Amino acid sequence: MNTGGGFSDFLQFIFxxxxxxxxxxxxxxxxxxxxxxxxxxxxxxxxxxxxGGLMMVTLTMTxxxxxxxxxxxxxxxxxxxxxxxxxxxxxxxxxxxxMRLIIITIAVSIIIKGLAMIFWGxxxxxxxxxxxxxxxxxxxxxxxxxxxxxxxxxxLVVICFIxxxxxxxxxxxxxxxxxxxxxxxxxxxxxxxxxxxxxxLSAGIGAIAGIIITPxxxxxxxxxxxxxxxxxxxxxxxxxxxxxxxxxAGILLGVIxxxxxxxxxSHYMDAMALLIxxxxxxxxxxxxxxxxxxxxxxxx
Amino acid sequence: MGWxxxxxxxxxxxxxxxxxxxxxNDYYLGVLVFAALNCLACIGLCLLMGYAGQIxxxxxxxxxxxxxxxxxxxxxxxxSPWTAMAAGIFLSxxxxxxxxxxxxxxxxxxxxxxxxxxxxxxxxxxxAAIDITGGPGGLNNIPAISLFGIALNTDTRFxxxxxxxxxxxxxxxxxxxxxxxxxxxxxxxxxxxxxxxxGINTASYKIQIFVLSSVYASISGSLYAYYINYIxxxxxxxxHSVLLVTMVAVGGLHKIWxxxxxxxxxxxxxxFLSSFSEYFQVIGxxxxxxxxxxxxxxxxxxxxxxxxxxxxxGFGDAIxxxxxxxxxxxxxxx
Numbered sequence: 215m216n217t218g219g220g221f222s223d224f225l226q227f228i229f230x231x232x233x234x235x236x237x238x239x240x241x242x243x244x245x246x247x248x249x250x251x252x253x254x255x256x257x258x259x260x261x262x263x264x265x266g267g268l269m270m271v272t273l274t275m276t277x278x279x280x281x282x283x284x285x286x287x288x289x290x291x292x293x294x295x296x297x298x299x300x301x302x303x304x305x306x307x308x309x310x311x312x313m314r315l316i317i318i319t320i321a322v323s324i325i326i327k328g329l330a331m332i333f334w335g336x337x338x339x340x341x342x343x344x345x346x347x348x349x350x351x352x353x354x355x356x357x358x359x360x361x362x363x364x365x366x367x368x369x370l371v372v373i374c375f376i377x378x379x380x381x382x383x384x385x386x387x388x389x390x391x392x393x394x395x396x397x398x399x400x401x402x403x404x405x406x407x408x409x410x411x412x413x414x415l416s417a418g419i420g421a422i423a424g425i426i427i428t429p430x431x432x433x434x435x436x437x438x439x440x441x442x443x444x445x446x447x448x449x450x451x452x453x454x455x456x457x458x459x460x461x462x463a464g465i466l467l468g469v470i471x472x473x474x475x476x477x478x479x480s481h482y483m484d485a486m487a488l489l490i491x492x493x494x495x496x497x498x499x500x501x502x503x504x505x506x507x508x509x510x511x512x513x514x
Numbered sequence: 515m516g517w518x519x520x521x522x523x524x525x526x527x528x529x530x531x532x533x534x535x536x537x538x539n540d541y542y543l544g545v546l547v548f549a550a551l552n553c554l555a556c557i558g559l560c561l562l563m564g565y566a567g568q569i570x571x572x573x574x575x576x577x578x579x580x581x582x583x584x585x586x587x588x589x590x591x592x593x594s595p596w597t598a599m600a601a602g603i604f605l606s607x608x609x610x611x612x613x614x615x616x617x618x619x620x621x622x623x624x625x626x627x628x629x630x631x632x633x634x635x636x637x638x639x640x641x642a643a644i645d646i647t648g649g650p651g652g653l654n655n656i657p658a659i660s661l662f663g664i665a666l667n668t669d670t671r672f673x674x675x676x677x678x679x680x681x682x683x684x685x686x687x688x689x690x691x692x693x694x695x696x697x698x699x700x701x702x703x704x705x706x707x708x709x710x711x712x713g714i715n716t717a718s719y720k721i722q723i724f725v726l727s728s729v730y731a732s733i734s735g736s737l738y739a740y741y742i743n744y745i746x747x748x749x750x751x752x753x754h755s756v757l758l759v760t761m762v763a764v765g766g767l768h769k770i771w772x773x774x775x776x777x778x779x780x781x782x783x784x785x786f787l788s789s790f791s792e793y794f795q796v797i798g799x800x801x802x803x804x805x806x807x808x809x810x811x812x813x814x815x816x817x818x819x820x821x822x823x824x825x826x827x828g829f830g831d832a833i834x835x836x837x838x839x840x841x842x843x844x845x846x847x848x
Contacts, residue, residue: 255623303815312622313569314822317763320571320756321815328808336804439752443634446627481642488631488638495628496616 222354227476228469233361233430235468236368237263238487240423241445242452242460243375244416250392250455251412254315258299258323260442262420264330266292267433270425271339281344289421295326296417300410323438330435338434344426364426371422372461388412392455440484447491453501463502467491519688522771523681530677534670542785543669547741549781550676551734552761553774557683558730560762560773565691566723567703568618569626571755572633576728578640578750579606580735585653585745586646595659599736606732607725614724618717633752640747652746659740672741679737680774683730687770690726695719760814766824775826780810 241259248256269291273284303318310318343360350357379385390398391408399405423441424433431437448467452459467487475483494501537543559573583602587593593601617628640647647653658667659675666672690696701709702716710716739745757780765776784806817824823831 255627257626303819306819311822313563313567313767314818316569316623316626317759318815318818320759321811321818324756324760324807324811325815326811328805328811331804331807440634443627443630447631450624450627479642482638485635485638485642488635492628492631492635495620495624495631499620499624 223476224473225353225355227472229355229357229361230476231469231472232465233364233427233468234471235448235465236364237423237427237441237464238444238448238467239368239461239464240371240419241441242448242464243371243457244419244423245446245449246455246457246460247412247416247419249449251388251409252304254304254319255446256413256416257316257319257442258326258438259416259420259445260438260440261323261326261330262292262296262417263424263427263441263445264433264435264438265295265326266421266424267341267428267437268330268334268339268424268435269421270428271341271433272334275339275341285425288425289418292421292424293414293418296413296415296420297410299417300413304413305406305409323442327435327438334435336435338432339428340432341428343429358430360426360429364430367422367426368461371419372458375457384411444487444491447487447494450491450499451494451502456501459501516688516692519771523684523688526684526774527681530674530681534673540669543673545782545785547669547673547676549778550673550680551738551741552758552777552781553680554676554683554734554737555731555758556761556765556773556777557680557687557770558727559758560765560767560770561687561690561730562723562727563759563762564767564769564773565696565699565703566720567706568720568724569622569759570629570724570727571626571752571759572629572631572636573727573731573758574750574752574754575633575636576606576610576731577735577738577754578636578747579609579728580732581739581745581750582640582647582653582735583732584736584739585656588657589653589655595657595736595740599659599733599740602732602736603729606728610725610728611721614721618720618724630752630755633755637747637751640750647747650746652744654744656739656743656745658743659737666740676737676741679733683733684770684774691770695722699723757810760810764813764817764824766827768823769826772824772826776824779825780813783809783813 241263244259244262245255248254248259266288269288270284273279273287274281277284279287299322303322304315307314307318343358344363345359347358347360350359377385379389387398387403388408388411390401390403391405395405398408427433444467445464448464449460450463451467452461452463467490470490471483471486474486533546534543537546555573555577559570562568562570580599580602583605584595584598587598587601588595591598613629613632617625617632620628641650643649644651658665660666661675664671666675691699698709698714698719701712701714702719706716735750738749761776761780762773763776764780765774766772784803787805787809788803821827
């Protein structure tokens with residue numbers, strides 16, 4: 215830790231918060247994509263992040279593939295896992311109850327966790343950074359280039375996300391399904407394919423989150439639950455279904471967590487984002503940026 | 515509470531009474547003690563999930579509260595195990611009330627995530643609050659509990675004690691679901707709005723059951739502490755909460771017997787698998803404890819996809835269907 219006084223410490227925490235928050239934001243976007251197309255919360259969302267991170271480790275460190283190639287292969291691999299999950303476990307269920315769907319996605323998350331433990335073992339995995347590992351200083355705060363990669367990739371994903379959902383036919387069809395599935399089907403949109411696509415996209419975004427954070431946190435098989443839970447926290451604070459709200463909320467949670475960890479207690483750092491999630495759930499379940507009417511429509 | 519349930523409890527009683535005479539192995543008796551502790555927590559969880567229709571992914575936290583209350587008060591404060599257990603029950607019930615009142619206003623996914631968040635927070639506290647919980651190192655030298663002056667410090671004694679508590683818990687549970695509260699709960703499960711319009715105070719019922727299920731979990735945790743004589747945060751993680759839900763779901767959500775069946779089955783399963791693996795070693799398959807997670811996940815998924823009423827429920831349905839068929843056959847013959 216830098217000892218250059220109050221401001222540089224503060225800046226250090228802010229950067230750390232941005233870094234953590236970017237991951238929560240990506241996970242939250244993954245939750246929202248599936249939620250919007252199915253009304254379902256995917257409890258295996260955190261597992262996509264773990265899969266992305268661990269697959270990337272294998273491709274870059276063991277097989278020594280170049281970063282961009284490994285990146286693309288990893289994202290495709292996790293997207294295929296997402297599609298498999300939807301086709302094998304969500305699609306076949308007729309007349310599902312909410313509790314049954316929750317338990318099914320929990321079962322999938324346990325299975326992915328179990329498989330990850332068998333293939334990658336219990337230890338945490340080291341991965342080299344995207345570019346140089348040499349830190350540089352901004353106003354006394356020490357920054358890793360990887361932090362900038364994380365923030366940059368988040369911005370890129372958000373831009374792609376906006377372009378996809380507003381300017382492509384497929385994206386618009388997915389939004390139509392989210393608004394009213396029956397009406398969308400009447401206009402000739404294949405809603406079942408849209409659900410599958412939403413799982414693929416959500417898994418892909420989760421994989422990206424896993425890939426970019428692994429060089430810093432050293433991924434292991436058991437991280438999925440907490441990452442998923444905090445990502446859900448971001449999705450709730452931002453208003454479930456509202457993806458831009460989720461990005462802002464994710465960053466906010468990350469920064470609060472880093473500041474709390476720095477100034478209050480590092481032992482309770484992990485609990486802070488969860489506590490905020492609980493408070494928002496209890497006081498304003500529609501989220502800070504969500505409208506109350508919208509959440510009523512999607513109530514279970 | 516129905517003669518079938520009395521018969522079931524009698525059968526369970528006889529099986530428990532006979533078990534230590536047949537199983538003369540302390541290790542296997544120990545496994546059955548864990549089965550009893552899981553049973554107790556699962557009975558409570560089943561009342562909540564199957565009868566009140568509310569999911570909890572944070573139940574291991576209540577087991578933890580019971581265990582740590584017992585551990586802390588006996589080791590650090592020198593209280594008797596029974597007093598500490600009672601204090602644990604009150605603490606759990608209090609926490610359940612505080613968390614339950616806002617949480618049970620939430621539905622479906624929100625409630626699941628809220629309880630998951632609650633469970634994670636308590637686990638983090640158990641690791642971080644070193645002064646009280648001993649942190650990752652845990653609490654040592656927790657005394658054994660005694661009953662009528664007999665210290666329950668052998669596997670056989672604790673086996674009988676823990677299953678006796680399960681039987682009491684079962685009796686209490688059956689009485690509850692066959693009372694006014696139980697019928698109200700079933701109405702609640704069918705349709706919350708309809709139940710509310712009939713004058714059932716749905717919110718109050720849900721909270722009462724949540725508190726009750728936390729008490730079951732707390733007792734299970736206290737017994738765990740007195741049996742192992744040592745606790746650390748490991749067994750009270752979110753994964754254990756998920757495992758409890760798995761046990762209830764595999765057995766059958768809507769039947770208390772299903773919870774008992776699921777808890778015993780899934781506690782014994784890893785033992786079965788590892789002892790069977792000796793026979794498969796010849797062909798190169800070796801079962802490792804590492805596979806437990808995967809096996810639990812696969813079982814849960816298969817049950818939820820193909821037998822949503824659980825093994826016990828599915829079994830009951832099959833018998834029902836068979837009875838119906840027999841009756842029709844008999845009628846056709848006449």
